[in-house]
Amino acid sequence: MTKWFKREKDNLQSAQKRDVPEGVWIKCPACEAVLYSRKLERNWHVCPECGHHMRMEAPRYIDLLADHGTWSEFNEQLKSLDPLGFKDSKRYVDRVAGSMKKTGRNEAVTTGTCAIDRHPVVLAVMDFKFLGGSVGSVVGEKIARAIDRSLELKHGLVIVSCSGGMRMQEGIISLMQMAKTSARLTRLADAKVPFISVLTDPTTGGTTASFSMLGDVNIAEPGALIGFAGPRVIKQTIGQDLPEGFQRSEFLLDTGFLDQVVPRRELKSRISEFLTWMNGRGS
Amino acid sequence: MKDFVLEFEKPIVELEKKIAEMQELSAGGEVDISDEIGLLRKKADTLRKEVFSNLNRWQRVQLARHPRRPYTLDYIKLVADRFQELHGDRSFRDDHAIVAGLATIDGTDLVIVGHQKGRGTKDNLFRNFGMPHPEGYRKALRVMRLAEKYDRPVVTLIDTPGAYPGLGAEERGQAEAIARNLFEMSRLRVPILAVVIGEGGSGGALAIGIADRVLMLEHAIYSVISPEGCASILYRDATQAPKAADAMKVTAPDLLEFGIVDELVPEAFGGAHRDREQTAANVKTAILTRLAELREIPLPSLLEQRVEKFGEIGVFDE
Ligand SMILES: [Zn+2]
Numbered sequence: 001m002t003k004w005f006k007r008e009k010d011n012l013q014s015a016q017k018r019d020v021p022e023g024v025w026i027k028c029p030a031c032e033a034v035l036y037s038r039k040l041e042r043n044w045h046v047c048p049e050c051g052h053h054m055r056m057e058a059p060r061y062i063d064l065l066a067d068h069g070t071w072s073e074f075n076e077q078l079k080s081l082d083p084l085g086f087k088d089s090k091r092y093v094d095r096v097a098g099s100m101k102k103t104g105r106n107e108a109v110t111t112g113t114c115a116i117d118r119h120p121v122v123l124a125v126m127d128f129k130f131l132g133g134s135v136g137s138v139v140g141e142k143i144a145r146a147i148d149r150s151l152e153l154k155h156g157l158v159i160v161s162c163s164g165g166m167r168m169q170e171g172i173i174s175l176m177q178m179a180k181t182s183a184r185l186t187r188l189a190d191a192k193v194p195f196i197s198v199l200t201d202p203t204t205g206g207t208t209a210s211f212s213m214l215g216d217v218n219i220a221e222p223g224a225l226i227g228f229a230g231p232r233v234i235k236q237t238i239g240q241d242l243p244e245g246f247q248r249s250e251f252l253l254d255t256g257f258l259d260q261v262v263p264r265r266e267l268k269s270r271i272s273e274f275l276t277w278m279n280g281r282g283s
Numbered sequence: 284m285k286d287f288v289l290e291f292e293k294p295i296v297e298l299e300k301k302i303a304e305m306q307e308l309s310a311g312g313e314v315d316i317s318d319e320i321g322l323l324r325k326k327a328d329t330l331r332k333e334v335f336s337n338l339n340r341w342q343r344v345q346l347a348r349h350p351r352r353p354y355t356l357d358y359i360k361l362v363a364d365r366f367q368e369l370h371g372d373r374s375f376r377d378d379h380a381i382v383a384g385l386a387t388i389d390g391t392d393l394v395i396v397g398h399q400k401g402r403g404t405k406d407n408l409f410r411n412f413g414m415p416h417p418e419g420y421r422k423a424l425r426v427m428r429l430a431e432k433y434d435r436p437v438v439t440l441i442d443t444p445g446a447y448p449g450l451g452a453e454e455r456g457q458a459e460a461i462a463r464n465l466f467e468m469s470r471l472r473v474p475i476l477a478v479v480i481g482e483g484g485s486g487g488a489l490a491i492g493i494a495d496r497v498l499m500l501e502h503a504i505y506s507v508i509s510p511e512g513c514a515s516i517l518y519r520d521a522t523q524a525p526k527a528a529d530a531m532k533v534t535a536p537d538l539l540e541f542g543i544v545d546e547l548v549p550e551a552f553g554g555a556h557r558d559r560e561q562t563a564a565n566v567k568t569a570i571l572t573r574l575a576e577l578r579e580i581p582l583p584s585l586l587e588q589r590v591e592k593f594g595e596i597g598v599f600d601e
Contacts, residue, residue, distance in 0.1 A: 137597035182465035208458035229448030
């Protein structure tokens with residue numbers, strides 16, 4: 001299910017291309033326009049020439065969505081253990097440590113409270129840079145606790161997904177995080193608390209097949225890869241190339257699995273629109 | 284297929300054949316070879332104990348996938364008094380990789396939903412090797428809703444390599460179908476019992492695996508990704524699957540140790556396929572015992588505990 005190992009490598013390469021140090025010129029992978037990194041950063045990593053959405057890290061999404069000065073992180077202290085004693089070419093614990101060093105964060109999801117256009121919310125943002133955004137015990141637990149907080153405060157929940165699926169280094173325990181998060185979401189639904197799911201590039205595997213697809217509204221950034229099976233696996237299974245645009249946001253909008261495709265610059269105002277309606281007048 | 288024998292089963296099966304032959308000979312009554320037969324029997328016993336009591340993880344994976352292993356419909360035939368299969372998701376089509384219907388076991392009415400593998404090439408194509416499309420999961424949910432309406436418990440039988448990774452499956456929302464089942468099963472207002480009878484292949488297995496109790500046959504496996512898939516990612520070599528099975532700890536005893544499953548249901552010695560009737564009888568006992576237990580729990584507690592059961596799974600440092 002999970003492809004994070006390869007993806008992480010992809011990400012390393014793309015990180016060199018995309019995650020630019022100051023004052024560097026870089027090329028848009030879509031239109032090949034040469035862009036000044038600071039300008040790209042100011043434009044929320046969207047190519048000003050063609051609108052291509054590049055990957056963006058969790059703190060930047062928080063900057064994008066949260067009203068200034070309202071963000072308060074919780075459960076950042078949760079860290080992964082190694083329940084299986086898993087080791088391939090590298091030990092799992094070393095991979096986690098490497099990702100912590102690389103990102104400056106403890107895990108592949110960051111959770112907290114903030115306001116979005118003055119709507120109080122609980123916000124969870126996933127991070128592909130951390131082991132491919134893969135979901136293990138910590139990500140599952142942090143999402144579950146974010147749901148609990150949302151329920152307790154009766155504040156809407158917004159999850160920004162970016163993940164290659166479940167984390168195979170935690171084996172069956174990671175698979176069960178799909179059950180854990182989905183089951184917990186029923187409580188939010190029964191209590192009529194809003195849940196808005198934002199899918200970004202890429203959201204695949206068990207992540208899509210659990211909380212990411214369970215929003216009251218599911219919206220995605222343009223051109224994001226979204227699906228259950230990865231394109232490589234499908235290609236292998238059917239023995240032919242995939243159609244152009246297959247498993248991209250616009251395709252999922254067409255086939256009926258997304259409510260809207262929303263450009264990054266409009267995410268905040270769109271989420272705010274939904275929350276205004278969901279929270280009702282006067283809230 | 285009927286004669287399929289795994290590599291490590293071979294010496295045992297050969298010995299058993301020899302014993303059968305000699306018995307036939309001795310039944311002819313010409314020579315008395317009962318002593319020899321007795322000796323061979325002892326030898327076979329020892330060999331069976333040696334092999335089957337010390338199965339490694341990869342051998343268990345092979346047993347879980349054994350082509351002669353009983354599948355969902357086999358168990359239904361062996362444990363249910365009556366069964367009426369229901370077809371279709373009412374939206375797209377009938378998915379033959381999932382079987383669902385109204386059953387009665389020992390006088391108890393219930394719904395059974397299970398993955399269905401095929402036997403032989405033709406049947407396997409018909410069953411898509413037990414790999415469901417979204418419509419299979421939607422059929423499963425539709426029939427589980429009937430259980431809810433009539434206040435009957437649900438028993439699911441899990442046995443799939445995984446949800447099918449194809450164009451149509453993605454187009455029709457494989458991810459959404461699985462997510463929807465996880466969500467709706469979590470709050471289905473009747474008891475749910477899941478039994479992993481063979482292969483618990485990732486999200487495609489879990490999609491009918493949310494339950495109040497999760498049981499596993501002794502030689503079944505349950506895994507986040509197939510050992511082959513894991514090996515091809517981690518070691519760039521699918522033939523390293525045995526190593527991956529060890530690393531991911533996919534066997535029933537592993538899962539019992541992790542607290543993911545509640546009980547291991549014993550199989551016939553050497554695997555379910557060596558004595559289907561006996562294995563099915565064990566499954567039947569487990570189902571009836573567990574359903575009786577679940578019936579005693581008031582619905583609000585049952586639903587609360589179901590969410591908590593999965594909520595407790597996770598290992599981390601705080
Ligand atoms: Zn561009």
